Amino acid sequence: MPAITVVARIRPMADQIGLTERLRGTDTETLKLPSLSSGPSSAPASSVSVSANTLTVRTPASTSSASSSFSYLSSTIQGSDQDATYNTLGAPILSHLANNKNSTVLAYGQTGSGKTHTMFGPEGALTNDAVKVAHPNVPQSWGIFPRAAFFLLSDPAVSSLSISAIEVFQEKTYDLLNSRRPLQMGTETAAVYAPNERVASLHGAEASNGTHPPGCRCGVCWQAKKKAQEERMARRDSAQAAQTKRAPSKRAAAPTEDNFRLIGETVEVVGTPQDIARVASTVEATRIALSHNLNDRSSRSHAMITLHLAKHDASGRELKQLLLGMVIQGLAMKKQHIPYRDSKLTKLLRGQLEGGAKITICVCVADGAEHAEESVCTMRFGSRCAAVSNVAHEQSYGEGGGDPEEALNRCRAELAELEEKGFGETFGQGFPESEVNGYKRNVATLSESKERQLTFQRDLMEAKARAKRMGGGESRGSKKIASKVGELAAKVAECKRDVENYEGLVMRQRSIKGFVRAPNKLYAKKLGELKELEQRVTRRGGGGVKGSASAPLL
Ligand SMILES: Nc1ncnc2c1ncn2[C@@H]1O[C@H](COP(=O)(O)OP(=O)(O)OP(=O)(O)O)[C@@H](O)[C@H]1O
Numbered sequence: 401m402p403a404i405t406v407v408a409r410i411r412p413m414a415d416q417i418g419l420t421e422r423l424r425g426t427d428t429e430t431l432k433l434p435s436l437s438s439g440p441s442s443a444p445a446s447s448v449s450v451s452a453n454t455l456t457v458r459t460p461a462s463t464s465s466a467s468s469s470f471s472y473l474s475s476t477i478q479g480s481d482q483d484a485t486y487n488t489l490g491a492p493i494l495s496h497l498a499n500n501k502n503s504t505v506l507a508y509g510q511t512g513s514g515k516t517h518t519m520f521g522p523e524g525a526l527t528n529d530a531v532k533v534a535h536p537n538v539p540q541s542w543g544i545f546p547r548a549a550f551f552l553l554s555d556p557a558v559s560s561l562s563i564s565a566i567e568v569f570q571e572k573t574y575d576l577l578n579s580r581r582p583l584q585m586g587t588e589t590a591a592v593y594a595p596n597e598r599v600a601s602l603h604g605a606e607a608s609n610g611t612h613p614p615g616c617r618c619g620v621c622w623q624a625k626k627k628a629q630e631e632r633m634a635r636r637d638s639a640q641a642a643q644t645k646r647a648p649s650k651r652a653a654a655p656t657e658d659n660f661r662l663i664g665e666t667v668e669v670v671g672t673p674q675d676i677a678r679v680a681s682t683v684e685a686t687r688i689a690l691s692h693n694l695n696d697r698s699s700r701s702h703a704m705i706t707l708h709l710a711k712h713d714a715s716g717r718e719l720k721q722l723l724l725g726m727v728i729q730g731l732a733m734k735k736q737h738i739p740y741r742d743s744k745l746t747k748l749l750r751g752q753l754e755g756g757a758k759i760t761i762c763v764c765v766a767d768g769a770e771h772a773e774e775s776v777c778t779m780r781f782g783s784r785c786a787a788v789s790n791v792a793h794e795q796s797y798g799e800g801g802g803d804p805e806e807a808l809n810r811c812r813a814e815l816a817e818l819e820e821k822g823f824g825e826t827f828g829q830g831f832p833e834s835e836v837n838g839y840k841r842n843v844a845t846l847s848e849s850k851e852r853q854l855t856f857q858r859d860l861m862e863a864k865a866r867a868k869r870m871g872g873g874e875s876r877g878s879k880k881i882a883s884k885v886g887e888l889a890a891k892v893a894e895c896k897r898d899v900e901n902y903e904g905l906v907m908r909q910r911s912i913k914g915f916v917r918a919p920n921k922l923y924a925k926k927l928g929e930l931k932e933l934e935q936r937v938t939r940r941g942g943g944g945v946k947g948s949a950s951a952p953l954l
Pocket residue numbers: 410411412417419479480481509510511512513514515516517518521522523698728764
C-alpha cells in the first residue's frame with residue numbers, strides 16, 4: 401500500500417479567477433502566453449484536462465509536441481470550492497489523527513499554483529468578520545489549515561490545541577509567529593534561538609506613508625498591517641490582564657513535552673475560531689510581506705505549519721501533530737538546482753515521513769499554456785511520491801543492507817548540523833572576508849555540483865533502463881528516450897567537469913598556509929564518512945530512488 405496519497409488541485413486559468421499574472425522577477429511585465437494551437441485565437445488556452453483520476457497536461461507546440469498523462473492520483477480537485485477541497489484533503493487526515501497517528505498534508509507546486517489558496521484560503525479570508533458571518537459554521541473560503549484547526553477545536557476529545565509556524569528559506573529556518581526570528585535546528589530537547597543572526601530585512605522605509613492606495617498589497621503595507629494587528633492584540637491582552645488580574649499572554653509557556661518544540665519555535669495556544677483567524681493571518685501576512693521584498697524568495701521559501709493537539713484518553717495524555725506544509729517547486733528544475741536532498745526542509749519533514757504517519761500530498765498545478773511545463777514537473781514529483789512505499793529508515797551507515805544514498809543524505813544533514821554548531825572549518829586571522837566568503841562559495845558550489853551529478857547519474861541510469869526495455873528501434877518513443885539518454889549523459893559529463901574544477905579550486909585555497917584551520921574531530925570523521933558514501937553512491941550510479949519516504953522526494 402502506498403505510504404503517500406497524492407491528490408491534484410488544479411487552479412483555474414487566470415482569466416477565470418480574475419488574476420493578472422506577472423513574469424517572475426518583475427513587477428511590470430505580464431506573462432507572454434505560448435499558444436497551444438496554431439489558430440489565430442488570442443484567448444489563453446487550457447492546458448490541463450482530467451478524466452477519471454487521470455490528469456493530462458498539454459505542453460505548447462513551441463516547446464514540445466507531446467502531452468503528458470498521469471494516472472497515479474487518488475483524486476483531483478478542480479475549481480474553487482474550498483468545502484470540496486477540505487473534504488478530499490483535510491477530513492481524511494483528521495480521521496487519521498483521531499486514530500492517534502501524526503499526519504501531514506503537503507501542498508507542492510510552482511509559484512502561483514494555489515498552494516496558499518488551498519492551505520489558507522484566498523487573501524483576506526482569515527478575518528474575525530468571516531468567523532462572525534459564518535458562525536457557527538466554518539467560513540466557506542477558509543483553506544485546510546484554519547478549517548482543520550476549527551474542527552479540532554470542536555472535537556471533545558481534544559483537550560488543547562496550539563499552532564506553530566516556520567519558514568524555511570535558503571537553508572535557514574524562521575519563526576513565522578515571532579516576527580520571523582531566526583531559529584536553529586536543534587535536538588528535540590535542546591531547541592534554541594540562533595544567537596546573533598540577522599533577520600532578513602524588510603523594506604527600510606516606514607510603512608503607510610499615505611501614498612499607497614487603500615487595499616494596497618505591497619510589502620510595506622503588509623508590514624504596517626501586521627504591526628497594527630500586533631499592537632491591537634497587545635492592547636486587547638493588556639485589557640484582559642487588567643480584568644483578570646493575571647498575566648494574559650497568548651504565547652504558551654514552553655511545553656514540557658519534548659516533541660512540542662522541535663526547533664524552539666513559538667507555539668501559540670488557540671481556543672476560539674477568532675484565535676485561529678488571528679494566528680493564520682499573522683502567518684500569511686508575514687509570508688506575503690517577505691515575498692514582496694526578497695527577490696529570490698518565491699522560488700525557495702517553504703512554510704510548515706504544525707497543529708499540536710493534546711488528547712485525554714485511557715492511557716493518559718496523548719500528543720499528536722498535524723503538519724501542514726507548503727513547498728514551492730524550484731523554477732523548473734533545469735533553471736536552478738536546489739539541493740533538496742540534504743536540505744533543512746527534508747530534515748524537518750523526515751520525522752513526519754516516517755513511522756506510520758499519514759501523508760497526503762496535494763500537487764498544485766495552474767491551468768494555462770504558460771504553466772504547462774512547470775505543471776509537468778510538478779506532476780512528475782507527484783508520481784515519485786505516489787511510488788513510495790513504507791520502508792524502514794533505521795539502517796545505519798556502512799551496514800550492507802542500508803541504502804547508501806539515504807545514508808549519504810543523512811550524513812550531509814548531520815554535517816550541516818555540526819557546521820551550524822561551529823564544529824566545522826575555521827579561518828586564520830588576517831584573511832579578508834571576501835576571500836573566506838569566496839572559499840565558502842566554492843565549497844557550496846562543489847557540494848551542489850556533486851549533488852547534481854548524482855541526480856543526473858541516477859536519471860541517466862533510469863533512462864538507460866527504459867531504453868533497454870523499449871529495445872531500441874525507430875519508434876517515436878524509442879527515439880525520444882535515446883535522445884534523453886544522450887542529453888543526460890552530456891549533463892553528467894558537464895557536472896563532472898564542474899566537480900573537478902571546483903575540487904581543484906577548493907584544494908588550492910585549502911593549501912594556503914594558515915587559511916583554513918582543521919575542523920573538530922567529530923566533524924572531520926563525519927566528513928570522511930561523507931566522502932566514502934559519495935564514492936559508494938557514485939560507483940553504483942546514483943543509487944535507487946525506490947522506497948524511500950524521506951530525502952529523495954524533495
Ligand atoms: N482554486 C482556486 N480558485 C480561485 N482562485 C485561486 C485558486 N487557486 C489559487 N487561486 C488564486 O491564485 C492566486 C495565486 O495562488 P496562491 O497565492 O495560492 O499561489 P501559491 O502557490 O501559494 O504561490 P506562491 O508559491 O508564490 O506563494 C491567488 O490570488 C489565489 O487566491
